[in-house]
Amino acid sequence: MNNQKWALITGASAGIGAEFARQLAAKGWSLLLVARRTDKLTALQTEVTNHNQVECQILAVDLAEVNANQLVFNYCHEQKINISMLVNNAGYGVPGDFDAVDWTTHQAMLQVMLISLVELSHLFYPNMKKEKQGFIINVASLAGLTPPTAGHTLYGALKSFVIKFSHSLHLEAKEHGVHVSALCPGFTYTEFHDVNGTRSMVSQMSKKLWMTASDVVSQGIQAVEKNQAVYINGRRNRMIAGLCKYLPEGVVRFLMKGSVAKFRKR
Numbered sequence: 001m002n003n004q005k006w007a008l009i010t011g012a013s014a015g016i017g018a019e020f021a022r023q024l025a026a027k028g029w030s031l032l033l034v035a036r037r038t039d040k041l042t043a044l045q046t047e048v049t050n051h052n053q054v055e056c057q058i059l060a061v062d063l064a065e066v067n068a069n070q071l072v073f074n075y076c077h078e079q080k081i082n083i084s085m086l087v088n089n090a091g092y093g094v095p096g097d098f099d100a101v102d103w104t105t106h107q108a109m110l111q112v113m114l115i116s117l118v119e120l121s122h123l124f125y126p127n128m129k130k131e132k133q134g135f136i137i138n139v140a141s142l143a144g145l146t147p148p149t150a151g152h153t154l155y156g157a158l159k160s161f162v163i164k165f166s167h168s169l170h171l172e173a174k175e176h177g178v179h180v181s182a183l184c185p186g187f188t189y190t191e192f193h194d195v196n197g198t199r200s201m202v203s204q205m206s207k208k209l210w211m212t213a214s215d216v217v218s219q220g221i222q223a224v225e226k227n228q229a230v231y232i233n234g235r236r237n238r239m240i241a242g243l244c245k246y247l248p249e250g251v252v253r254f255l256m257k258g259s260v261a262k263f264r265k266r
């Protein structure tokens with residue numbers, strides 16, 4: 001198995017992460033799947049190994065724990081798993097105003113969606129650079145490119161950070177043969193809105209604004225293969241991001257009043 005190439009996917013037990021697992025396995029990648037729910041990871045492990053000639057290992061880890069990233073890295077070292085693709089995908093939304101959410105919840109969100117993503121990149125990138133090949137996909141969001149909203153206070157800010165961090169790393173890494181992309185999906189059918197309790201609100205939105213995880217992921221894989229720094233999924237989402245970039249913020253904010261901002265739970 002000398003040609004075996006390994007991808008590490010965080011948040012692989014559901015939604016976009018699980019779809020990355022399916023599509024990368026179909027492309028011949030062996031997988032290390034990370035999330036908290038062992039039952040979901042085990043079911044996905046069975047599914048991908050039944051359908052593909054690849055190895056798949058699972059690691060039940062809570063990325064909100066401060067030592068979790070080092071633990072994942074040590075596991076790879078002990079198992080001689082050489083990670084050539086890192087998909088930093090784990091994430092969730094927290095509804096409510098800033099002061100209505102307790103600090104422990106904010107801290108866990110910062111740990112999972114900011115520290116973990118940066119620390120795993122910091123742990124695995126040096127070897128990719130040494131080998132002059134590798135891929136890092138950081139799952140951001142269209143929310144990182146649109147004006148801020150009241151409620152879900154940290155979410156857009158975190159996703160803006162992910163986009164800017166990924167773009168900087170992309171610029172550094174490209175001269176070393178390592179591809180880094182920020183993937184920016186808009187509304188995507190996954191467990192995301194069930195977990196944060198906004199399903200009934202967001203299901204009132206036009207179906208035209210929604211994409212499948214399958215489309216988001218296949219476009220994301222293509223984007224990192226082409227080494228695109230920032231990839232926005234879907235024509236409509238690209239149009240929204242374009243309007244946000246070029247129209248005055250006041251105008252965009254006015255337009256958003258009747259759309260996305262209306263569906264933020266406070």
Ligand SMILES: NC(=O)c1ccc[n+]([C@@H]2O[C@H](COP(=O)([O-])OP(=O)(O)OC[C@H]3O[C@@H](n4cnc5c(N)ncnc54)[C@H](OP(=O)(O)O)[C@@H]3O)[C@@H](O)[C@H]2O)c1
Nearest residue numbers: 011013014015016035036037063091141187188190191192
């Ligand atoms: N769905 C959308 O509309 C949308 C739009 C734009 C961006 N995104 C982004 O896409 C990414 C994936 O979200 P999704 O839509 O696929 O949501 P999802 O279906 O709810 O999946 C989220 C994944 O993150 C994992 N996760 C959450 N907390 C974790 C923790 N503390 N430690 C380890 N794993 C954790 C979950 O696994 P466990 O619960 O098993 O730990 C699950 O596998 C997120 O970064 C999200 O912000 C989603």
